Every structure is written in C-alpha cells, then in structure tokens.
Amino acid sequence: MKYWRKPLDLETTPLARGRVLVVKDRCKGCEFCVNYCARGVLGMSKHFNRKGYHYPEADPARICVNCRFCEAICPEFAIFSVEDPQT
Amino acid sequence: MNPEPIQAALPCHPQDDLLRTDRIPHIWCSGCGIGIVFNSLITAIKKSGLNQDEVAVVSGIGCTGRMAGYIALDSFHTTHGRAIPFATGLKLARPQGQVIVASGDGDLLAIGGNHFIHAARRNLDLTVICVNNFNYGMTGGQLAPSTPFGAKTTTTPLGSPDEPFNFCALAAACGAVYVARWTALHIRRLTTSLVEAIQKKGFSFVEILAPCPTAFGRRNQIRKPVELLRMYHDRSVVRNDLDPNLAVIDFAGNLVVGKFVDRTRTTFLDNYGLVNRREAPDWLGLEHERLREEKARAGAGQ
Numbered sequence: 001m002k003y004w005r006k007p008l009d010l011e012t013t014p015l016a017r018g019r020v021l022v023v024k025d026r027c028k029g030c031e032f033c034v035n036y037c038a039r040g041v042l043g044m045s046k047h048f049n050r051k052g053y054h055y056p057e058a059d060p061a062r063i064c065v066n067c068r069f070c071e072a073i074c075p076e077f078a079i080f081s082v083e084d085p086q087t
Numbered sequence: 088m089n090p091e092p093i094q095a096a097l098p099c100h101p102q103d104d105l106l107r108t109d110r111i112p113h114i115w116c117s118g119c120g121i122g123i124v125f126n127s128l129i130t131a132i133k134k135s136g137l138n139q140d141e142v143a144v145v146s147g148i149g150c151t152g153r154m155a156g157y158i159a160l161d162s163f164h165t166t167h168g169r170a171i172p173f174a175t176g177l178k179l180a181r182p183q184g185q186v187i188v189a190s191g192d193g194d195l196l197a198i199g200g201n202h203f204i205h206a207a208r209r210n211l212d213l214t215v216i217c218v219n220n221f222n223y224g225m226t227g228g229q230l231a232p233s234t235p236f237g238a239k240t241t242t243t244p245l246g247s248p249d250e251p252f253n254f255c256a257l258a259a260a261c262g263a264v265y266v267a268r269w270t271a272l273h274i275r276r277l278t279t280s281l282v283e284a285i286q287k288k289g290f291s292f293v294e295i296l297a298p299c300p301t302a303f304g305r306r307n308q309i310r311k312p313v314e315l316l317r318m319y320h321d322r323s324v325v326r327n328d329l330d331p332n333l334a335v336i337d338f339a340g341n342l343v344v345g346k347f348v349d350r351t352r353t354t355f356l357d358n359y360g361l362v363n364r365r366e367a368p369d370w371l372g373l374e375h376e377r378l379r380e381e382k383a384r385a386g387a388g389q
C-alpha cells in the first residue's frame with residue numbers, strides 16, 4: 001500500500017486481516033464489490049451460481065484488511081468478511 | 088424432480104438476523120441501489136441502539152416499497168402513497184415506538200405528496216427515507232416528480248419537459264427538523280444520517296440518489312449498474328448545512344448532497360398533549376391584550 005505520509009506507528013500496528021465469504025446463490029453479479037474493494041481482493045469467478053450469475057471470489061494472493069466495505073455495498077447480502085483467525 | 092434448495096443457510100450473513108431470509112434473494116434487479124440503502128438501514132437500526140421490538144418499518148408501493156416485506160421487524164406494506172398516513176396512525180397509537188417510513192420517490196412525493204407535506208408541517212415524529220431513482224421503477228420506468236428535465240422515461244420518450252421537485256427543499260420548507268441527501272455510494276455517511284434521523288425527535292427526511300439500471304439507466308444510455316452508481320457519486324459535492332433551496336440536483340453540474348437541516352421544533356404529539364391538557368398557548372394573544380388594557384386603565388386613573 002502507498003502512503004501519502006508514512007504513519008508513525010506503521011511498524012508497530014499490525015494491519016487487520018480478514019477473510020471474505022460469499023453466499024454464492026444470493027449474488028446477482030452486479031460487480032459493486034469487485035469495483036469498490038480498495039485492496040483489489042475480489043474478481044468475478046468464471047463459474048455461475050444456481051441463478052446463472054457470475055459471483056465474486058477472493059484472490060488468495062491479495063490481502064483482505066477486513067474493512068467490510070464489500071459487505072456494506074452488496075445489495076444482495078451475498079458477501080461479508082470476518083477477522084482472519086490466523087492473525 | 089424437486090430442485091435443490093437454494094444454498095442452505097450457510098454461511099450466515101451478519102444482517103441475516105434482521106432479514107426475512109426465506110424471501111432472499113429479493114426481487115430487486117442486479118445492481119439496483121435499493122439493496123444498498125436497505126443494507127444501510129439495517130445497520131442504522133442496529134447502531135441506533137433501539138429496542139427492536141419497538142421499531143416498525145412502513146412502506147408504500149413500488150420496488151422500494153418491498154423493503155417492508157424483507158425486514159424481520161414489525162412492518163407493513165401499505166397501498167400506493169399511503170405509507171405516511173398508516174405510519175401516522177401507528178405512531179399515534181403507540182407513541183413509544185419508532186416508526187420508519189421507507190419508500191420510493193413516486194410513492195412518497197407523487198401520489199403520496201400531500202401526506203408528506205402535512206406530516207412535515209405537523210412535525211410528526213417519523214423517519215422518512217426516500218430512495219430517489221428518478222422514475223417509477225416498478226411499473227417500467229415512467230416519469231416521476233424527480234425525473235430530471237430532459238431525461239427519458241417510457242412516458243417521456245423525447246425527454247421530460249418538467250422541472251423536478253427538490254425533495255429536500257420541500258421537506259425543509261414544510262418544517263422537517265432533519266433533512267439530508269446522499270448517493271447510494273456514500274454508504275458510511277448515509278448510515279450515520281440514518282442513525283441521526285432515527286434518533287431525531289420529529290419529522291426527519293433522508294433522500295438517497297440510487298441507481299435503477301433497469302428502468303432508468305437503460306433509457307438514458309447508462310446500462311451498467313456500476314457506471315450509474317459511480318456517476319451519481321462522481322458528480323456529487325458535499326455541502327453540509329447548505330440552505331436546501333440551493334442544494335440542487337443538476338446532472339450537468341453538481342448533485343449537491345449533505346446534511347442540510349438539523350433543528351428542533353415541538354412535535355405533533357407534544358402539541359396534542361398541550362391541547363388535551365388545556366395548556367395550549369393563547370394563540371390570539373388575548374391575555375396579553377387584557378393585561379395591556381388593564382395597565383392603561385390603571386395609568387389613566389392616576
């Protein structure tokens with residue numbers, strides 16, 4: 001992440017880590033979450049759900065910071081994040 | 088052969104406790120902004136710290152009006168334009184409860200316009216949330232009192248010849264004590280406004296500019312939901328405390344958003360109590376006049 005001014009406590013404060021979960025069959029493929037995840041974690045799967053929509057999936061190489069914005073922007077209650085138990 | 092049930096309740100979404108999950112997925116189109124507002128409203132109800140048994144959600148007819156049917160709280164889906172009258176009755180019968188009206192621009196301000204005006208005038212303690220998608224979404228995209236001048240709808244294929252209402256200015260002029268407008272992408276600010284509006288005593292009004300890609304966007308060359316959502320946000324400017332008369336919605340210029348009004352007035356129920364306890368103010372100022380006359384007579388007698 002690029003900082004405009006480096007926070008003084010950058011080394012001492014661990015960034016929150018999250019795990020993003022998708023309720024696949026609720027998704028209607030609007031791509032709001034994909035477009036507005038500030039960490040670029042999400043992309044659309046090539047698979048379809050039961051309603052015929054592509055749904056988002058998390059790129060394991062990207063770091064989810066558990067900001068929960070995807071959860072707030074999803075009109076379908078189809079995606080949310082939880083704190084990653086590994087951190 | 089019975090189809091497999093839609094993915095069993097797992098994993099459980101954090102808003103599921105206030106959703107009628109048996110009705111989800113809801114009917115709103117892919118990329119409709121109503122779902123974002125509904126999500127924000129649920130968060131606001133939780134954040135406002137109210138006893139959820141005392142919260143009721145009332146809506147009228149329209150896509151937005153379906154909110155009442157999806158929230159797992161006391162709720163009522165009224166007839167077209169009549170959400171505010173129903174909410175008025177509910178509030179008067181149970182003054183201890185919090186009544187939230189959530190409905191569309193057409194429902195609240197076309198067919199329901201007079202109810203809106205008078206509820207604001209009387210300062211009824213209601214929270215009114217209007218999803219403004221600039222048209223009648225549910226019936227296929229007809230002209231609404233919010234449709235921008237020039238915008239195409241099914242009933243104005245060449246573009247609307249009408250000037251739209253400024254709902255926030257109208258609410259403020261009628262006496263609303265809390266007035267705010269956001270786009271559906273101002274999620275955090277919208278949620279804060281909804282919490283404030285719910286907690287505010289008196290008539291509070293929150294308008295949300297939200298994409299209707301199916302009925303409105305499609306006829307106005309913006310088909311992609313994300314583009315519509317982004318456009319409303321990109322063209323918005325935040326002007327808190329601005330006179331709502333100046334808070335215009337001008338697509339070629341700016342869509343002015345913000346919290347415009349936050350003031351205090353006695354509510355209808357306060358005044359109703361005064362009248363019934365025979366404590367209403369001396370509205371003609373007769374008492375004042377009598378005292379003045381007495382004083383004058385006393386002066387003349389000296």
Ligand SMILES: Cc1ncc(C[n+]2csc(CCOP(=O)(O)OP(=O)(O)O)c2C)c(N)n1
Pocket residue numbers: 148149150151152167190191192193194195218220222223224225226231
């Ligand atoms: C008395 C009556 N007149 C007309 C209708 C048809 N009707 C249903 S929804 C609607 C307009 C809804 O527009 P809006 O409130 O903006 O809701 P949206 O669908 O855009 O969310 C109309 C005219 C009706 N249901 N009842």
Ligand code: SF4
Pocket residue numbers: 018020036037038039040041042063064065066067068069070071081
């Ligand atoms: S929680 Fe935040 S960082 Fe994680 S996927 Fe959602 S939007 Fe992206």
Ligand code: SF4
Pocket residue numbers: 026027028029030031032033034055056073074075076077078079
């Ligand atoms: S915001 Fe929700 S409905 Fe839209 S693509 Fe993401 S998960 Fe699916």
Ligand code: SF4
Pocket residue numbers: 114115116118119120121150151220224225298299300301302303
């Ligand atoms: S018609 Fe418009 S307002 Fe109605 S659900 Fe579809 S996108 Fe939303």
Ligand SMILES: [Mg+2]
Pocket residue numbers: 149191192193218219220221222223224231
């Ligand atoms: Mg509408």
